[in-house]
Amino acid sequence: MPRDRRPKILVVAWREFKYTALTKAFFIGAILAPMLMLALITIMPALLNTELKPLSGAIGVIDPSGKIVPELRQELDSEQKQKTESALPDLSTFDPVARGMTGAGDQAQTIDLEIRSSRDADQLQLFKGEVRDGTLVAAVLVDPGALAESSNDDDGFKLFIPGDSAPRHTLFIEQAVKQAIIRARVSSSGDDYKAMKQLLRSPDSSVLRLSDAGGQSTESIAARMFIPLGFMMLLWISTFTSGNYLLTSTIEEKSNRVMEVLLSAVSPMQLMTGKILGQGLVCLIMTLMYGGMGLAGLLALAMFDLVPVLHLVYMAIYLVMAYFMIGTIMAAVGSAVSDLRDAQSLITPAMILLMIPLFLWFPISENPNGILATTTSYIPPLIPFVMILRVTASAEPVATWQVISSMIAGGFWVLVMLWMCGRIFRVGVLMQGKPPSPLELLKWIRYS
Numbered sequence: 001m002p003r004d005r006r007p008k009i010l011v012v013a014w015r016e017f018k019y020t021a022l023t024k025a026f027f028i029g030a031i032l033a034p035m036l037m038l039a040l041i042t043i044m045p046a047l048l049n050t051e052l053k054p055l056s057g058a059i060g061v062i063d064p065s066g067k068i069v070p071e072l073r074q075e076l077d078s079e080q081k082q083k084t085e086s087a088l089p090d091l092s093t094f095d096p097v098a099r100g101m102t103g104a105g106d107q108a109q110t111i112d113l114e115i116r117s118s119r120d121a122d123q124l125q126l127f128k129g130e131v132r133d134g135t136l137v138a139a140v141l142v143d144p145g146a147l148a149e150s151s152n153d154d155d156g157f158k159l160f161i162p163g164d165s166a167p168r169h170t171l172f173i174e175q176a177v178k179q180a181i182i183r184a185r186v187s188s189s190g191d192d193y194k195a196m197k198q199l200l201r202s203p204d205s206s207v208l209r210l211s212d213a214g215g216q217s218t219e220s221i222a223a224r225m226f227i228p229l230g231f232m233m234l235l236w237i238s239t240f241t242s243g244n245y246l247l248t249s250t251i252e253e254k255s256n257r258v259m260e261v262l263l264s265a266v267s268p269m270q271l272m273t274g275k276i277l278g279q280g281l282v283c284l285i286m287t288l289m290y291g292g293m294g295l296a297g298l299l300a301l302a303m304f305d306l307v308p309v310l311h312l313v314y315m316a317i318y319l320v321m322a323y324f325m326i327g328t329i330m331a332a333v334g335s336a337v338s339d340l341r342d343a344q345s346l347i348t349p350a351m352i353l354l355m356i357p358l359f360l361w362f363p364i365s366e367n368p369n370g371i372l373a374t375t376t377s378y379i380p381p382l383i384p385f386v387m388i389l390r391v392t393a394s395a396e397p398v399a400t401w402q403v404i405s406s407m408i409a410g411g412f413w414v415l416v417m418l419w420m421c422g423r424i425f426r427v428g429v430l431m432q433g434k435p436p437s438p439l440e441l442l443k444w445i446r447y448s
Contacts, residue, residue, distance in 0.1 A: 008265070008266045008270050008274070009266075009270050009273050009274045009277065010274070010277075011274070012262075012266060012270060012271055012273075012274025012275060012277075012278065013273075013274040013275070013277040013278035013281070014278065015274070015278065016246075016249065016274060016275045016277075016278025016279055017278040017279070017281045017282060019249070020245050020249065020278070020279065020282050021281070021282050021285060026282075030241070030282075030285065030286050030289060031285075031289055034289045034290055034292075034293045035289075035293075037293060038293045038296055038297070053166070054110035054111070054112065055110070055111045055112070055113065055137070055169045055172060056110065056111070056112040056113065056137075057112075057113065057114075057136065057137035058113070058114050058115070058116050058135070058136050058137065059113055059114070059115050059116070059136060059137060059138050059139070059140060059173065060116045060117075060118075060123070060126075060127035060130065060131070060136045060138070060139040060140065061115055061116070061117045061118075061139075061140045061142070061177075062117075062118050062119070062120070062121055062123055062124055062127070062139075062140065062141045062142060063117055063118075063119060063142045064119055064121070064142065064144045065119075065142070065144075065146070065147055065184075066119055067147060067184045067187070067188065068142055068146065068147075068177075068180050068181055068184045069115060069117040069180075071180040071181075071183035071184045071187070072115060072176065072177060072180035073115055074180075074183070075176045075179055075180050075183070076111070076113050076115070076176060111172070113137070113173075116136070121141070124139070124141055127139035127160070128160055131160050131161065131162050132162065134162065137161075137162070137165070137169070137173075138159060138160060138161050138162075138165070138170075138173050139159075139160040140157055140158070140159055140160075140173075140177055141157060141158040141160070142157045142177075142181070143155060143156050143157060143158075146181050146184075147181070147184055147185055147188055157177055157181065159173065159174055159177065161173075207221075225362075225365055227306050227307065227392055227393075228361070228364075228365050228388070228389045228392040228393035229361055229365070229389075230294055231311065231315060231388045231389070231392045232357060232358075232361065232385055232388050232389050234287060234290055234291055234294065234315075235287075235315070235318060235319060235322050235384065235385060235388055236354075236357070236358070236385065237286070237290065238283050238286045238287040238290065238319065238323075239283055239319070239322045239323045239325075239326045239327075240326060240354075241283075241286060242279045242280070242282045242283035242286060242323065242326075242327070243279070243283075243323070243326040243327050243329070243330040244330065245279055245282060246275060246276065246279040246327055246330045246331055246334065247330040247331075247333060247334040247340075247343060247347070248334075248340065249275070249279075249334075250275065250330075250331060250334030250335055251334050251337060251338065251339065251340055251343060254334070254335065254337075254338055254429065255338045255339065259271075259429055259430065260430065263429065263430070268422075268425055268426040268429055269422055269425075269426070271425075271429070272331055272335075272421065272422060272425045275331060276324070276327045276328070276331055279327060280323055280324075280327065283319070283323045284319075287319055291315075295307065311391065311392050314387075314388060314391045314392070314403075315388060317407060318383075318384035318385075318387055318388045318410075319384070321383065321384040321407075321410040321411070321414060322381070322384035322385065324414045324417070324418065325380060325381035325383075325384070325410075325413065325414060325417055326354075326381065328414075328417040328418055328420070328421035329347070329350050329381070329417070329421075330347075331421050331425060332420065332421040332424040332425060332428075332441070333346045333347050335424060335425040335428040335429045336424060336428035336431070336435065336436050336441060336444075337428075337435040337436075338432055338433070338435070339435075342435035343435075345435070346435070346436075346438065346441070349438070350381075353381070353382070354381060354382070354385070356376070356382060357376075357382060357385035357386055357389065360372065360373075360376065360386070360389075361389060364376075364386060364389045364390060364393065365389060365393040368389065368390040368391075368393045368398060369390075369398065369399075373386065373389070373390050374402065377390065377402065377406050378405075378406065378409050380409075380410070380413035380417070381413070381417075383406055383409060383410040383413065384410060387403070387406045387410075391403060420445050423444055423445045423446075423447065424441055424444050424445060427444040427447060428444065
């Protein structure tokens with residue numbers, strides 16, 4: 001590039017960056033929001049460990065069989081009272097949602113519950129009234145068929161709680177009653193509950209992936225599924241947000257006739273290049289902010305080893321490639337129209353194409369070396385989005401020649417798209433009136 005053009009391009013780039021990044025709106029949306037999210041992630045454990053009020057009082061239980069109440073008392077006896085909320089996952093073995101809720105915090109909590117029981121279902125209304133006035137912390141109606149060996153419509157129970165009952169208190173009582181019914185069923189069958197519980201405990205497992213070279217490595221489901229998605233979403237959000245800024249600023253400058261003033265000082269190519277480079281700095285800042293937030297979250301969860309340094313290198317390379325592909329599309333469309341609504345008709349086909357990686361995330365992550373993943377790795381502008389999925393999802397590395405060839409292909413298409421954008425930008429930047437059709441844009445590209 002000639003030396004006399006560089007200062008003008010840099011001036012345009014700085015102007016574009018300044019009017020986008022050095023604003024209150026950008027600071028709040030792109031910088032302050034990630035910092036608040038990071039702070040929330042940091043203090044979340046402390047919020048979850050806040051002390052709850054003691055769970056004490058009486059529970060009214062209507063047990064037609066008379067066999068469940070003794071088991072419930074055993075669940076709530078002195079040994080159970082010594083357990084904290086951290087023991088609740090044992091009670092929620094059969095309920096994944098409960099497992100997540102009870103495992104949210106590990107703080108100790110006083111549990112002091114007594115049981116008032118009856119076999120008469122007519123006592124239910126009395127128990128409900130006492131729940132409402134605070135005499136009882138909960139009421140339980142056990143169905144008559146709760147101890148039946150076969151599954152029936154009446155083999156469960158109903159739990160009645162007051163309006164101000166804490167969710168974790170409710171969950172504790174619910175799981176205790178469930179466990180008591182299970183105890184009673186096992187006892188009714190003549191088996192030993194403790195021995196049965198030991199037999200039914202979930203065994204520990206370790207998944208090891210064998211490589212063709214003869215080695216083995218520990219398989220991480222989180223790494224194979226969510227880390228690739230995180231990389232691709234970071235790439236997608238950063239490039240599309242900065243690309244949208246580029247589209248909007250170009251349309252505003254054109255509709256406000258500011259473009260004519262700018263073109264009196266610089267050439268269309270200098271203006272286009274400066275605008276793309278300026279928004280590229282915006283994209284870089286957003287990537288560093290959101291990416292840093294994600295890495296800090298992994299570090300806080302002791303999962304930082306899921307992101308090798310090589311993946312960060314790939315992210316940097318494909319970020320540049322993705323931004324220039326998206327940026328050229330946005331700059332070309334922005335120069336061709338005078339209204340943001342007109343831009344939607346031109347940008348929609350490209351948006352549909354660029355949504356494909358989101359839909360193909362799971363199959364590509366599951367089989368990063370399959371035909372689908374390999375084929376889409378060479379289709380612009382999908383190349384960077386698909387490749388970041390592949391290189392971060394595969395336990396076995398993607399073939400080096402495929403990584404290198406995708407970078408070469410991506411670089412080639414970036415140059416082609418820059419050339420096409422320059423042709424469209426030069427013709428459309430000063431045009432007003434009816435927006436062009438996609439066919440007219442192709443004609444602009446052919447103009448000498």
